[in-house]
Amino acid sequence: MESTETKPKRSWLKLFLGLFFTLAIVGAAIGYYFYNQMFGVNLQLKEARVVSIPKNCQSIEQLATLLEEEKIIKNKGSFVFTANQMKYSIKSGKYKIAPSIQNNRHLVRVLRGRQLAVRLTFHNFRIKQQLAGYVGQQIEADSLEVIQLLEDANFLAQFGYTPENVMAAFIPNTYEVYWDCDALTFWKKMLKENKKFWNEERLAKAKKLELSPIEVYILASIVESESQYKPERPKIAGVYLNRLRKKWALGADPTVIFAVGDFSIRRVLESHLLVESPYNTYKYAGLPPGPIYMSSINSIDAVLSPETHQYMFFCAKPPEAGQAPNTHAFAVSHRAHINNARRYQRWIRTQ
Template sequence: MKKKLAIGIAIIVLIVAIIGYSFYSKIYSPNVPETTSILIPTGTDFESLVRIIEPHVKNVNNFIWVAKKKNYPNKIRAGKFKITEGMNNESLVDHLRGGKQETITLTFNNQDSFEKLAGRIAVQIEADSLSLLNAFNDREFLTQNGFDATTALAMYIPNSYDFYWSTNAQQFKEKMLSEYNKFWNDDRISKAKKQGITPLQVTTLASIVQKETAVVNERKTVAGLYLNRLHDFWPLQADPTIIFALKEKYGQDKEFKRVLNKDLKIDSPYNTYANFGLPPGPIGMPDISSIDAVLNPEDHQYYYMCASVENIGYHKFAKTLKEHNINAAAYQKWVSQQGINR
């Protein structure tokens, strides 16, 4: 009788041990085979989340069991999460439920329109391009923060920024406003005042400088030239503004490699041949090098410039109209030889 009782007790202990080990294994055995990142979109339900997780765990059923025990189906958080090799289900669920996202480095360069900017941003965060575009053009937001439709692009300064992947359009816009205000610190504002222009006007002029030359070490010279014209009440006579006006009239997909004399008569506030001073807003999105070139221009007496035919991509600068006419004649001859009519 005692022998049977001992055997019975042993069997019960074994069963309890097996059940206990099974529970322990579900909770604490490593279930993530390799380190990776997963994306959980906003509004994801548990069924969809399981489909996201399944390719990245050894046993999805054990994950589901632990997740339900820890009430994770009711506490799903969106974002990009890094999961590491060897994670067990308890640490995995706690990590995802805790919502501690991995940051991403979001980057954009010189986007000439909100459409292009929205497209560039939408491939890096969860917000789609349409919601971003709507946020960019929010008139109430622009007015409250000192912008309008012509100057709004100035708020977005090309650079790299840390974001969460789950950032929505409103959050992105607010973060960029914060970055804009940080960028325009006391030092930069003081330098703008020294040039007699506002930060928005600095960005407008910088956009012209950016379009005028792709050579970074030439930008301070170009900025100094335009500031000379501006300070001496000359029209800027910047060809990039004419091209901007032509694109506004004939379509952004049109290519204008050469500005013709007839183009200089186009009726537009961006025509810097017909109008004095700066145009209403930036003609593109200048990068920091162009903005800082306007704030720290080269001090010289140049008032004229012309594309160089000896050093393609660079410019020849002149102090007098006589010098400039020589440079311009050489350039026009070269352009005609290349067969560039438009």
């Protein structure tokens, strides 16, 4: 016969085991919930995506909403939970998320890592508004922020530039910046690259010509606009340098087109030469106040290493067999230049 003392013991044992298994099940459920929140599939990417996190994204909740709107995550609540558990601090920037990233924990690790660099390539802008528009499309700073900086005379004066010549700070090339950089960071990056470009050799050549780097750039922008045929640029640079030395007006058609502001002009007329502007190099001797184009490195080096000759004039010439198209005829005297110009005009009339 079972003693009365063993019955309470068994009751307590059953109660303990029941409570234990209940807690185990609840614990397992909670554990599974937490595991699923962090490691469960929450991303819906079929291909790699790039997400941009702006600086005004201040909270995990805002970021989760952004990721959900971009259709990167399915459940923003689980992302918020995981990010908070991992003590994630928001880092603005541009990040690439691969399709292999499927859970919140891995996504947070990606967003904690090194952001993607943005490649900026510019080489054919005429005015700073075009440059600002392009840059504003590539980085977080918008074009208005960039153009305001490039037109701030007091700010630019600290670096030796003016709103008119500021384009000379930009050396055409491909550069890498972070997407979340602001206009000031972008400007400092360009100044650093400009300083790198103007090495001792180039500075020595500019000094020999008695020109500053900005003046070299301005002249190079005219040379660039005159000829797309690179081998001819040192000769054209030599003509303009000869004119500068003799204090002649440069008489450069591209500067007149810039002054008029109609870049569809293909032939400069007498009426165009009457425009009142410091960029009209038929009216005013010396260099214009700033570049008329974003000068290429090739044109800058053409000015720094010009051909030495006596030519004072040049004009377009008719194409000849075996020669590159769109080249020029050069002349020492005005009479020879007029003859070259008439020859070209006669050819034009036959076309």
